[in-house]
Amino acid sequence: MTSPADPPDGAGTGGPRLRLLAVTACPTGIAHTYMAAEKLMQAAQALGHEMKVETQGSIGAENVLSDNDVIQADGIIVAADKDVDLSRFAGKRVLSVGVAEGIHHPERLIERVRSAPVHQGSGTGDGPGTAAPADGPAGGGGKQRGVGYKALMNGVSYMIPFVVVGGLLIAVSLALGGHAQPDGGLVIPEGSFWKHLNDIGVIGFTLMVPILSGYIAYAIGDRPALVPGMIGGWIANTGALYDSESGAGFIGAIVTGFLAGYLVVWIKKIEVPRFVRPIMPVIVIPVVATSALGLFFVYVIGKPIAWVFEHLTDWLGGLTGTSAALLGVILGLMIAFDMGGPVNKTAFLFGAGLVSKNPEIMGMCAAAIPVPPLGQGLATLLRRKLFSEQERETGLAALFMGFFGITEGAIPFAAARPARVIPANMVGGAVAGAIAGIAAVTDSVPHGGPIVAVLGAVGGVPMFFVAIAVGAAATALTTVTLMSTGSGTAGESTVASEPAAPSPSAPGAGEVLSGYLTGSTVRQRLVADEKEAAIREMAELLATTGKVTNADALVATALAREALGTTGLGEEIAIPHAKTDAVSAPVVGFARSAEGIEWGAPDGTRARLIFMIAVPEAAAGDVHLRILALLSRRLMDPGFRERLLAAPDTEAIMRVLGEIQ
Numbered sequence: 289m290t291s292p293a294d295p296p297d298g299a300g301t302g303g304p305r306l307r308l309l310a311v312t313a314c315p316t317g318i319a320h321t322y323m324a325a326e327k328l329m330q331a332a333q334a335l336g337h338e339m340k341v342e343t344q345g346s347i348g349a350e351n352v353l354s355d356n357d358v359i360q361a362d363g364i365i366v367a368a369d370k371d372v373d374l375s376r377f378a379g380k381r382v383l384s385v386g387v388a389e390g391i392h393h394p395e396r397l398i399e400r401v402r403s404a405p406v407h408q409g410s411g412t413g414d415g416p417g418t419a420a421p422a423d424g425p426a427g428g429g430g431k432q433r434g435v436g437y438k439a440l441m442n443g444v445s446y447m448i449p450f451v452v453v454g455g456l457l458i459a460v461s462l463a464l465g466g467h468a469q470p471d472g473g474l475v476i477p478e479g480s481f482w483k484h485l486n487d488i489g490v491i492g493f494t495l496m497v498p499i500l501s502g503y504i505a506y507a508i509g510d511r512p513a514l515v516p517g518m519i520g521g522w523i524a525n526t527g528a529l530y531d532s533e534s535g536a537g538f539i540g541a542i543v544t545g546f547l548a549g550y551l552v553v554w555i556k557k558i559e560v561p562r563f564v565r566p567i568m569p570v571i572v573i574p575v576v577a578t579s580a581l582g583l584f585f586v587y588v589i590g591k592p593i594a595w596v597f598e599h600l601t602d603w604l605g606g607l608t609g610t611s612a613a614l615l616g617v618i619l620g621l622m623i624a625f626d627m628g629g630p631v632n633k634t635a636f637l638f639g640a641g642l643v644s645k646n647p648e649i650m651g652m653c654a655a656a657i658p659v660p661p662l663g664q665g666l667a668t669l670l671r672r673k674l675f676s677e678q679e680r681e682t683g684l685a686a687l688f689m690g691f692f693g694i695t696e697g698a699i700p701f702a703a704a705r706p707a708r709v710i711p712a713n714m715v716g717g718a719v720a721g722a723i724a725g726i727a728a729v730t731d732s733v734p735h736g737g738p739i740v741a742v743l744g745a746v747g748g749v750p751m752f753f754v755a756i757a758v759g760a761a762a763t764a765l766t767t768v769t770l771m772s773t774g775s776g777t778a779g780e781s782t783v784a785s786e787p788a789a790p791s792p793s794a795p796g797a798g799e800v801l802s803g804y805l806t807g808s809t810v811r812q813r814l815v816a817d818e819k820e821a822a823i824r825e826m827a828e829l830l831a832t833t834g835k836v837t838n839a840d841a842l843v844a845t846a847l848a849r850e851a852l853g854t855t856g857l858g859e860e861i862a863i864p865h866a867k868t869d870a871v872s873a874p875v876v877g878f879a880r881s882a883e884g885i886e887w888g889a890p891d892g893t894r895a896r897l898i899f900m901i902a903v904p905e906a907a908a909g910d911v912h913l914r915i916l917a918l919l920s921r922r923l924m925d926p927g928f929r930e931r932l933l934a935a936p937d938t939e940a941i942m943r944v945l946g947e948i949q
Contacts, residue, residue, distance in 0.1 A: 306337040306362045308398065309353055313344035313368035314387045319855065319863040322920035324367045324390030330924065331394035343917070344372065363401035365390070369853065370438070374407055382407040388890040391924075392858055436546070443504035443545055444703045447496050451700055452685045454492025459692040461486035462739065493696060497525040500703060501541035501548070508549025509556070512569045516552065516577035520544030523585050530590025537626045537633075538699050543589075544581060551577050612648065612725035619649070620656035620721025620759070624713040627660055627695045627702060639731075651729035651746065654693070655720040655755040657736025660713040661690035661697030662756065663763025667712075671768040673845055673868050673905070679704075690760070693737025705771070712766035720759025727751035772844055800945040801919065804876040805899075808832060810938050811879035814898070822885050823847060823864050826900035830877045835902075841870035842902055856887025861923050862895035866902050874903040878945065880933065897923070897932055922948045 310328050314320035325341040332339035342353045355376075358364075363381040366372050367390030374382060383397060383404035390397065465482020467475055476483045501521025505513035523529055524540030536543070555573050564572065622635035639653035668675045668683030675683065682700050689697030702709040730747035733740060738756065746752050800806075811829055816822040820843075827842045836842055845866040849855065856862045862885070877900045884894025899919065922928055928947065935941040 306398075306402075307360050308332060308337055308339040308363055308365065308401065309357055309361045310339060310341040310365040310390070311344065311353070311368060311372050312341060312387060312390055313370050313372055314853075319857060319865070319920045320369070320387045320391065322917040323857055323924055324387050324394075326921040326924040327391050327394045328365065328367070328397070331398055335395065335398060337398065344368070344370075363404060365397050365401050367391075367397070377407050380407055381405065388858070392891050439504045439507035439546070439549060440542070441704065442507035443500040443502075443542070444700055446503040447500040447703065448682055448700045450492045450496035450499055451696060452682060454489045454494075454496060455689040455694045455697050456685060457485055457489030457492065458694060459489075459689055461489060462692055466743075494525075496696075496699070497538055497541045498522040500538060501545040504542065504545025505548035505552070508546070509552030510569075512556075512573040513549045513552040513577065515574040516581050517545050517548040519578050520548050520581045520585060523582050523590075527590075527593075530586050530593065536589075536593055537628055538703055539626050540593075542703065544585065547584075548577060548581050551581060612652075612728065613722045614725075615649070616652040616655075616721035616723070616725025617718045618721075619652045620659075620717035620719070621714045622717075623653055623656040623695065623721070624660050624717025624763075625710065627699050627713070632695065647730035647732050647747070648725070648728055650731040650733075651748070651752070652721045652724045654731040654736035654740055654746065655724035655729060655752055656717040656759065657693045657695050658690040658738065658756055659716040659720045659759040659763055660695055660702075661686035662760035663713065663716045664698045664701045664709065664767065665690060666760055666764035667767040670764055671771070673841065673870070674768060674771050674848065691737060692739045693735050695736075701767075708770040709767060712763050712770060715766045716759040716761075716763025718759075719762045720755045723755035723758060724752065727755070729755065771848070800942060800948060801876055804874050805878060805945065806833075807938055807942055809875065809877040810941055811877070812938060812941070814879045814881045814885070816881075817883065817885060819850070819885055819887055820847065822879075822881070822895075822898060823850075823900070826864065826877050826879060826898065827902075829879065830871070830875050830900060830902055833875055835873045835875045836871050838870040842866055842868055845870065846900070846902075854888035854890075856889035856893075856895055857923075858889040858891035858893055859923070859926075859929065860884065860893045860896040861899075861929070862887045862889070862897075863899045863901065863920070865900070867905055868902065869905045871902045871904050874901075876901050878941070897929060918948050 310325070312321050312324040312328070314324075321343050325343050328341055329339055340353065340357055341351060343350050353376075358376055358380065361380060363383065364377050366374070366382060366384040367387045368384070369387045374384075381401060381404040383401040385397065461476060461482045465476045465480060465485070467477065476486055498518040498521035501524065502514050502518030505517025505520075509517075521541040521544050524536040524544045527536075552573055555577060556568075560568060560572075619635045619639065622631045625631045636653055636657075639650040642649050665683040665685075665687035668680045668686075672680060679701070686697035686701075698709070698713060702713065727748055729752045731740060731745055732747075733745040735745075738753065740746055741749050741752050809829055809832075811825075814822055814825055816825045823846050824839075824843050827836065827839045827846065830836050830842070831839045845868040846864045849866060850864065855864045879898050879900075881894075881896050881898065884896045885898070887895040889895065928944070931944045932941065935944050
């Protein structure tokens with residue numbers, strides 16, 4: 289009997305049949321997952337091999353691989369663009385590629401899996417739920433790009449509870465245990481219950497930065513990277529280790545997380561004697577990586593950081609005689625930039641140092657301090673569909689933290705989308721700082737947020753609240769605009785187009801896919817010649833059913849999904865889809881494009897067969913997802929696609945679509 293890790297030579301070329309397994313998965317789990325599964329099954333059958341495919345779609349894992357399947361397997365193909373647990377495949381040959389490779393090159397994957405590396409299991413393999421990138425061109429490109437994004441999201445997801453717990457405990461302890469001082473300050477008595485609660489909250493805040501760094505590293509380099517990642521994050525956040533008054537904050541943690549992760553991956557590739565291998569993941573790698581990263585940060589990165597912020601403080605001191613509005617803009621930009629990081633702390637310490645001589649400067653800082661969390665929290669209320677459920681919950685906590693002047697409440701949003709959130713925070717911070725500067729708002733204590741005004745530490749209270757409100761609104765509006773336009777749409781501000789003309793067929797001219805697609809949602813030929821216009825035309829087509837309550841919101845959500853990765857699947861197919869409260873019930877549309885539309889498909893083909901799927905956020909059950917899985921698989925049949933393209937009218941199109949069972 290052949291060793292499971294060494295498939296018989298000649299398989300697929302007239303030799304013995306291989307017993308192969310596969311796992312397919314994509315971030316949304318609607319189309320690519322099932323199309324890749326179908327293609328791999330077809331290729332295996334054509335080559336004379338056995339294959340079982342587990343799909344990890346939106347409806348959960350189906351056709352799950354059993355322990356017995358794994359034991360008997362000659363090789364495993366993982367075609368996925370999201371995390372897949374590989375620990376069950378230890379000792380087996382595992383080939384990991386992007387899901388698009390499973391769709392476009394299934395025969396090549398079956399050939400390559402015969403010589404794929406043997407997966408070593410947890411501790412010596414790759415990150416949790418992430419396979420090592422396959423060698424050669426089939427494993428590159430988008431897969432590598434996804435590793436960095438998933439690592440960042442892994443760190444953010446673990447950090448969020450620390451931000452929320454720490455921030456809320458600090459806020460509650462200040463609100464219930466703080467005592468106002470004659471100068472307007474707020475002090476929690478030492479040794480009191482509330483002081484102990486405050487200390488616990490401070491611990492949560494202290495841990496959030498190394499947690500972010502550690503779990504970014506963990507997602508890249510697995511367990512050996514956790515220690516260097518966390519210690520590196522702690523060093524980055526502790527400025528005293530490199531003669532800086534403030535640490536590098538969450539931005540420094542992101543840097544150390546990636547450095548630690550990839551450093552560990554590099555160390556793993558070094559050939560060592562066999563007797564050393566067992567202690568590599570638990571002793572050698574963590575010790576070497578931690579020491580190298582820590583010393584690199586202290587001696588190479590840390591000194592320049594300290595120098596930059598020392599001179600930045602001196603520069604700010606030279607601005608005190610300039611326009612109050614300009615100084616307010618600069619301080620607001622700095623406060624909002626890294627939310628508790630070195631830039632933020634430089635501005636804060638500058639204002640705090642002058643609080644007794646020039647309280648107007650602290651007033652500018654105090655107005656800008658709550659803007660990032662208040663603005664991000666407000667954004668989650670304004671455009672809920674742009675945020676995940678976890679982000680919405682974090683947004684409510686951010687609003688609470690913002691009231692108490694805890695700028696760090698916005699860090700989870702900034703860490704997840706730095707290119708959009710940080711500029712939005714800075715816009716709001718600059719606006720708030722400028723208004724406070726123009727109005728000569730004063731703050732007599734080194735703290736910020738509405739709480740200091742409630743406790744009587746602020747002079748010019750009405751304008752102080754105006755500055756905060758306008759700044760928070762500016763941040764929220766900028767955030768949702770950048771998130772929408774970053775997805776290729778102007779967001780809800782886009783003027784709604786007139787409803788599209790109904791399909792040539794009358795409603796009720798037949799229905800398929802459990803009634804989600806009817807004759808009224810079929811268009812024989814799209815007018816649009818580019819992707820965004822096609823999505824809008826399809827949304828307007830779906831709106832004729834009465835199931836779309838906001839066509840613009842549906843378009844924005846569909847384009848946001850496109851920003852995560854094209855829904856152009858190749859083979860002249862595109863399946864744009866959206867899960868949004870802009871629809872009241874699941875609905876599917878189909879249209880053809882005579883010339884084809886550039887959709888960014890991996891195989892370079894232009895989309896001629898376009899299905900648009902829209903389901904409500906709270907869609908009950910998973911029937912529609914199972915139907916979509918059938919649709920995705922059916923589209924892999926060339927004959928089916930040819931019949932769809934050749935169908936002369938809507939009635940004929942519906943007959944072809946009726947083949948989906």
